[in-house]
Structures are given as structure tokens and as C-alpha cells.
Amino acid sequence: MSDHPGAHWLTHIPDHATAYLEGRRLDEVECIVADLSGIARGKAMPAAKFAKQAKFYLPNSIFQQTITGDWAEDGDAAFLEPDMVLTPDFATTSAAPWTADWTVQVIHDMHDQAGVPVPTAPRNVLKRVVDLYTARGWKPVVAPEMEFYLVARNTDPSKPVEPPMGRSGRRAAGRQAYSMSAVDEYGPVIDDIYDFAEAMGLEIDGILQEGGSGQVEMNLRHGDPVKLADEIFYFKRLIREAALRHDCYATFMAKPIQDEPGSAMHIHHSVVDVATGENLFVSGDGTETPEFLHFIGGMQKHLPSVIAILAPYVNSYRRYVRDFAAPINLEWGRDNRTTGLRVPVSEPAAKRIENRIAGMDCNPYLGLAASLACGYLGLVNKIDPAPQFTGDAYNSADGIPSHLSEALDLFETAQEIHEVLHPDFARVYGAVKRLEYGAFLQVISPWEREHLLLNV
Template identity: 70%
Template sequence: MADWMSDLPGAARAYLNGKRLDEVECIIPDLPGIARGKAVPASKFARQDFFHLPDSIFYQTITGNWGEAAGEDGFIEKDMTLRPDMATATAAPWTGDWTLQVIHDAFDREDNPVPFSPRNVLKHVVQLYRDKGWEPVVAPEMEFFLVGRNLDPKQEIRPMMGRSGRPAAARQAYSMTAVDEFGPVIDDIYDFAEAQGFEIDGITQEGGAGQLEINLLHGDPVKLADEVFYFKRLIREAAMRHDAHATFMAKPIAEEPGSAMHVHHSILDTKTGENIFSDAKGKETPAFFHFIAGLQTHMPAALAMIAPYVNSYRRYVKDNAAPINLQWGHDNRTTGIRVPISAPKARRVENRMAGMDCNPYLGIAASLACGYLGLIDGKKPAAEYKGEAYDGEGDIPRSPNQALDMFDQATRLHEVVHPEFARVYSIVKRAEYEEFLQVISPWEREHLLLNV
């Protein structure tokens, strides 16, 4: 036990300093990004190199039902081998005892990475970059709402009650007073993040009532996806300590803007460490434009991965802080693809399409996959958009069904993310959409019941 503990990341060692570790949560993200796995006593974890779960965890829809994606062997729920990535070991500081979480990777019976495991999908895409001598770097932004406890799904979601005793106010973007309203929750978020070894680049109030944004420092795509995966859990736990819920729905409140997971991208040359988006004179390179062209060309088909639910498409509303097309522009927040102001060494491309409801591994993998195809193809993007892109035409799918139709036809995208992942993902998401169609909404009862 002592030798195993000495190899833990620094933050985990600091968290356990002088304490007795009770339990280890062995977890793996499924297609929606839910943590699946099992909790084991620390003494047992010290003796095990792996554990098993059935591959059916990747065939589950968000409701807990299954898509018929098992393949030619049938739905026999074959065991996968799950091995810990000890670099991901981190605290679970909200628990009543001393607990660590460890993310695991999935392998099949022949010890090959399971291709439809989301973390493996992202690793596969990152390796394609590295095979070309490129090192992708990302920086995600996480938007979410703090809302009142919602115990009845039939009830509309309401903003959280703030310190003042009044519901959170909307239209207060960047207000420090608005941030102070949620001070106790934010304090716990900071404390949990520190215990887990995560560095927050900043927290701001967004435009929605009770809507906040957390920015993370740039780094390795898999590491950052791990952090977003962990952050979603720790933010939920912090909110529940204060009689509130944290939600990462793309559009939880009808009258408010939606929540995005904007992803900033830059690519380094593996040999020189230089940003390939800038040349020796600090100018934009052909690779910079090729990456943008890849996003414009392939993102409509990849939208199924970054906008995975019916609710995701409610976010793409004109003039409501979300893009409606894949235009690009410098320092223009109305475009789907934005080039932020930066020094040449930090030149980057921001993909503003992904919703915060996406699986972070799949959202980042989809964006990188599109950029990769752009770099390979060497095409030029459309002309830079000047002015408000909300005035332009929408050029993205408007429903999961339409997005999945485009995804199914995108064979080149499938080769980048892995064809077997594409097969399973499409089946599960179509099953999920069919489940949604079985639900009759309040709008239908109000306007159709007595009028048609």
C-alpha cells in the first residue's frame, strides 16, 4: 500500500497527508459522460491491477435504456478490462471519508483499446496528430447554471436563490455583485478544485440568471477532458451543499441564453515546440487557415457529437449568445469559429459550437478531428465574416435526427474518430431520440389538445 500511495499525483498525496485512505472509486466515462464503475476498499484497490465491467455500459442512452449496438456477437454483455490511469488519481473531497477517484481505460479481450470508449476516442484522435509531428493544445471554457432544487421534472427550472434572498438576476454578465450572490457555492468549488489539484483560470458571471463560466488553463486534450469530466461532478456536489442544483444542460431555461463548452485550439510542432498557426514573423500561417477550413467543412457532420440531445439544438438561437453558423472572424463572438486576440505564440482558434451538455472527451475529439482533416486537406476557409454573423444564414443541423443523418454519411470523419465508435454512437443516439419522441410535451397539450 505504501509504495502505491507514494506514486500518487502530488495533489492526491497532499490530500491524504496524515490520513487513512478508505475507498477508491474506479470510474470510466460512458457515452453521455456519466461516471460508471465501482467503489472498492483501498486495501483491495492496492491489490488489483484491473477490474471488469460489461461493454453494455457504452450502449446505454441517457435514460438508462440500451441501443441495439452490440454487433454480431449479440447482446451478451462481454466483459471489458478496465485499467487505472494513476495520473488521474484525485480526491473526492465531498465524501464523508477519505476517498480517491481514478479514471480507468477500457480494453477488450485481446487487450486492444475499446474503440467506443469516449476517452479512447480522444486518445486515438490525439495520436493521429502526434503521428504527423503535431501536438494539439486545448483550453475549454465551462458554462453552467446554478438553479433551485428541481425535484419535479414537470416544473420549470428556476434560478437559484442568492445570498440576498432574491433569485439570481439575468442580464448581469461580468457583474462581481452577481458572482458574490453565489459566494458560498463558489468557495466550495474553489476548495474542491484545490483538493483535486485543478487550477481555475477564472470564474465569471455570464448573461443568464445564475449562469457562471469557469475557464481552465490550456494543455493536453486528454488531461483537460479529464478535468472537465471531474469538474462537472465537483460543481454538482458544491451546489447540493447549498440547497441548489448545478446543471450543464445546453438550454435549461427558455428565456435565458444557453451554456456552451467553447474550446480553444492551438497546434505545436513536436520538434520545435512552436505554434504552427504563426510563422517566424508572427503572421497567420496556411496551417491556421487549413484548421479553420476543416471546422467549417466537417463540423456540420460532427455536430451530433458536440450537440448530443434534443435540448442541445434549443441553444442555437439567433441573437442569444450562441452561433447559428460556421462563419469565422477575428475577435467576433457572433461567429461559430472565433480567433481571439492574442500574441503570435498564443494564436488559437476557438470553436464556439459545443454545448456544455456534450461529453467533454467527445466534444474535444470531434473538434480536433475536424481540424485534423482540414490540416490534411490543405483547403482554404470561406472569407472572414465581417459584422454580426447572426445576420447570416444558418448552416448547421437543427435537430439530432438531421445531425445524425449527416454524421452517418461522414465516412472520413469516421476514420478519424474510429468507424466502430461511429457505428455504436449513431445507434445509441437514434435510440435516445426515439425515446424522446414517446414523450408528449406541455406545448402539445396546450396548443393541440383542443385546437386541432
């Protein structure tokens, strides 16, 4: 909202935040935004000061910072770090139940000093894509799945990551997908995740054990893309805090443990016709529409250009391994988990397309924006997909880049994608990722020392 309601701002917050504070004195407000990596950045301030402050400022350079803390130059633009204006989106007010005092978090909107949305801010990138759908009379709906690992504390980066110690006194075992006893091994962490989520007004559709040692999948119910991205942003923070309470880490790395499956952020997509309220992917008699196929066609054509967003780090590409439950192609099929694009079994009204390409290490705002952008271009340009794949798609030709440098090459020349996401965002994102990749190339790995030091 543009005007700050001053001392009465607490009347504008969601019911779950009001319930959390009932009978208590609010101590602190965390004013946060997500940077390109999805890290929460911002300022914390006493609640009394927040009530008196209509907005605050952060330099726009926070979107030029790499995961290692370096700063990327923005092309020919001078590095002047002008301030952005941040205003609270009170609908995002949520408890921070892991803190020692009574604290709430508020996600903020980001504009420049002329009131224009900052194009490099991930939340604004997603809003821009959603607005393109809205202008066509469409309402995009997403349902994300989150995969992550609970791992033993790892304070020495030179040592491999290990599964956590379970309540049985043994380390979590792999190859136990859907096992309830495996989930029970780290039940106290799961209990805190549920408790934190309830305090924060976040709804979990289900939690299950995935195939890796200590790997968990959490499903969220379908809804508005911006709201769901806000929730994933919050969930990643609360899950990390829940793990720390029990002497372990939660990691959203795409591939944290050698020889174990990677962690994905599968995205289920459907589109509603605003005029009729009906799913755009099915007709009145329940048959699939041309729009359903065009959405798939857009994803097949444009997903290679946004892999640099869906798989944003060098580690991300370690997840794309044949027969490790990760897609390595852009085929589509019905109820076929070997394809990168899967059409799940559902009632006609729930017809949807599951993008299985994105890793859990991607920024949720950017991951959803990139996936939606591909489908949007398919709808607008009426792109036909390849024929449905009915066999084992692991045997089909690889359809996605195999490393970050190749993915960046495709992203940096994808003009149609740039126009959807915003050219300024595309330029800055490419510069940040190139700098990160250059930093990685300076690191000599244990594999190189073991096999090359004395043998070549």
C-alpha cells in the first residue's frame, strides 16, 4: 500500500498474525525483501519506530550481490547505489516464532524514487509476469513442491555433507521413499516445522520422506503465484530455524550429498479464464484444449533459455543425472515421471502441467516467473509441442544445458524471455551469475587434487 497507516498498522495485518500477538506486546518488526539468491535482506527495527515510519530505503545494489558477497557491475551503468523506496505489504505480515522476543516479518514492495517498480527485484519480476497473464484475461495458478535435506551440522566446507543422526542413534537411511518410520527418525524437526507454519499462517498440504538420506518433500496447496512465492520464501527460513533447534541443518542445495538424489522444486501449472472461472486447459466436455498443448509447447521451446534461473548454481547441474529421479529432458507425457514435463492424473477441472526441471536452490519468485514466462509465450504464440512421449524418457536426447556457462549463453540471447521478465533484470542477472561462475572456476576441488596432482 502507498500510504502508511501509522500507529494503526496492526489493524491491517492477517488474522494469523493478530492471533500470534494476542495478549502480547510486539517487540520488533523485520522489514525484508528477497535478493536474487532468495536471501532475506532488510532491516529490523523496534515496533514503535516501525509504526512511525512510512517507508525506508535500501540501495538497489543488493540485487547485484553474488552468493559469495561480491558485487557485479551493471553493464555500462555507474555503480552509484541509488536508494530504493521500500513500503510494507501488510498482507505478508507473519510471525517469526523462532525469535526470543515477539517479532513479526513483513515483506516490502520495492520502487525507485519516481515510484516505478524496481525491475531487478525478484518479487517485481514475478508480479510483471502475472500482470501479463492478467492483461489477457488469464489467472495463473501454481502448486509448488519443496524438497530439501536435513543434514548433520557441517562447519568445515572441506568435509562431505552427511545425513543427520536420527532418534534411533543411527544416521538417516536412503532409498526409503514414502517411509513413515524414516520421517519419524527426525520427527521433532518436523513437529517444529508444523508449529512454526501454524503460527505463521502457512498451510502445508503434506510432508513425506523422499528417496535420499534425510530428504523430505513438502507439498503446498495451489494458489496465486506471488502469494505462493512469498510462502516458499518464508518456509525456507522457518525450516532452517526448525533444524537448528535440533542440532542439524536444513539445506536447499540441489545436490548436497554425493550419490543421493537431488532436491527439486516441482511446479504444477494451470491457468483460469477469468471471464468464465474455468480451467483454460479443459473444455466443457472435459477434453484438453489447444491452450493446454500451447502451454506445453511454450515450455518445450523456452525452458532451455531459463535453465540459468531454474538451476542457478554450478551445483544445480549435478542434480540432472540419469536415473536419479531427476529429469534430463523436455519431453512431456501423462503420468510419466521420466519426462521433464508431466501431466499428473487428475479430474478434468484440475488438469495441470508439472514442470519437474526447477531445483530447490532457485529463488522461488524467479523460478515461478521463469516457468510462467515459458507457458505464457506458448499461449500467446500458439506454439505446438512435440508429440507426447510414452516410453522411458531417460533414453531420449538430453534437452537441457549440462552446465551453468552453457545455460547462461542461452539465457543472455533469449530476447523474448528478456521482454517478459524485463531487460534490466536479464542484464543484471546475467552479470551476477557470470561473476559467481568465475569465482567457482578459481576453486580447486578435492577430486582434482586426488586424481591430477601426482598423475598428470
